[in-house]
Amino acid sequence: MSVFRLLGVAACFLAAACSISGDVPKDRVPRFVQPATQPRVALVLGSGGPRGFAHIGVLKVLEEIGVKPDLIIGSSVGSLVGALYASGQDARSLEKLAHTLNVLEFFEFGTIGGRPATGTAMQQFVNEHVDGKLIEEFPIAFAAAATRLPDRKLVLFNRGDAGLAVRASSASPGQFVAVKVGDVMYVDGDEVSPVPIHAARMLGAKVVIAVDVSAYLKDTPPGVPQDWIDKDERRAKQIAAEANEADVLLHPNIGYYAGYSEAYRRGVIEMAEKAARAQLPAIRAAFARAGVPLQSASSARIPAGEASR
Numbered sequence: 158m159s160v161f162r163l164l165g166v167a168a169c170f171l172a173a174a175c176s177i178s179g180d181v182p183k184d185r186v187p188r189f190v191q192p193a194t195q196p197r198v199a200l201v202l203g204s205g206g207p208r209g210f211a212h213i214g215v216l217k218v219l220e221e222i223g224v225k226p227d228l229i230i231g232s233s234v235g236s237l238v239g240a241l242y243a244s245g246q247d248a249r250s251l252e253k254l255a256h257t258l259n260v261l262e263f264f265e266f267g268t269i270g271g272r273p274a275t276g277t278a279m280q281q282f283v284n285e286h287v288d289g290k291l292i293e294e295f296p297i298a299f300a301a302a303a304t305r306l307p308d309r310k311l312v313l314f315n316r317g318d319a320g321l322a323v324r325a326s327s328a329s330p331g332q333f334v335a336v337k338v339g340d341v342m343y344v345d346g347d348e349v350s351p352v353p354i355h356a357a358r359m360l361g362a363k364v365v366i367a368v369d370v371s372a373y374l375k376d377t378p379p380g381v382p383q384d385w386i387d388k389d390e391r392r393a394k395q396i397a398a399e400a401n402e403a404d405v406l407l408h409p410n411i412g413y414y415a416g417y418s419e420a421y422r423r424g425v426i427e428m429a430e431k432a433a434r435a436q437l438p439a440i441r442a443a444f445a446r447a448g449v450p451l452q453s454a455s456s457a458r459i460p461a462g463e464a465s466r
Contacts, residue, residue, distance in 0.1 A: 195361030202235030209234030214429030302346035
């Protein structure tokens with residue numbers, strides 16, 4: 158981010174000229190519309206903050222062997238990666254973006270005083286990188302999973318503004334403010350379904366490949382805050398409750414601590430790629446059982462640190 162852009166963002170906040178509500182025109186409000194057809198192959202990308210860079214390593218391997226999803230469902234950071242991929246970018250493009258990402262693009266001055274972030278920077282980032290497309294304009298069907306606050310039910314957004322849908326899906330309580338979509342407030346999909354496998358199966362997918370990038374409980378180091386432990390245990394139970402509905406659940410071990418440095422990003426992508434390659438026999442077997450052929454490599458895609466818990 159240039160100095161001029163940084164100053165512009167600062168001026169925007171100081172003048173209260175930037176909307177923190179994420180309001181979009183009525184025709185762009187995220188919503189769910191029941192698909193007319195059932196997907197054959199669903200890819201489910203789980204939550205995990207900066208650990209979500211690992212999704213890119215998995216995508217590289219799936220793409221190479223010809224896994225072509227016709228539905229992607231993402232929760233939290235999984236919705237961010239999923240939206241970019243579903244919009245037409247391939248895994249190599251996402252890897253390049255991850256390597257060169259300037260994390261200052263997500264900085265909000267309001268957080269200096271300890272207030273939660275609004276998530277507007279994320280909303281803008283997504284919409285810029287999907288060229289302003291509505292979700293229904295993506296070449297691959299996509300849904301962002303978010304938690305509806307009034308009843309704490311999982312809701313999918315598969316239509317409307319991609320940036321706002323991802324922002325709602327990623328609004329982790331305590332780190333981000335709740336996000337208003339239409340007349341309802343939403344928070345992170347991680348709260349009720351860190352890896353929304355059940356949602357993919359309910360939409361009729363014949364093959365469900367899910368990716369869990371959460372930390373392994375056995376790797377919890379001594380002395381970490383109790384709220385981290387509680388969150389990890391809650392997440393593990395929720396994922397386990399849905400795991401048997403996946404044909405393949407990939408859970409690369411990328412270590413306990415997470416960060417934002419370029420070295421961390423490169424490292425987790427590489428580790429996840431290796432872990433996914435080790436599971437290729439299981440992935441191929443799942444497709445064979447379902448009678449769904451893998452695509453040829455040339456047609457597999459439509460062209461187109463610091464701890465954080």
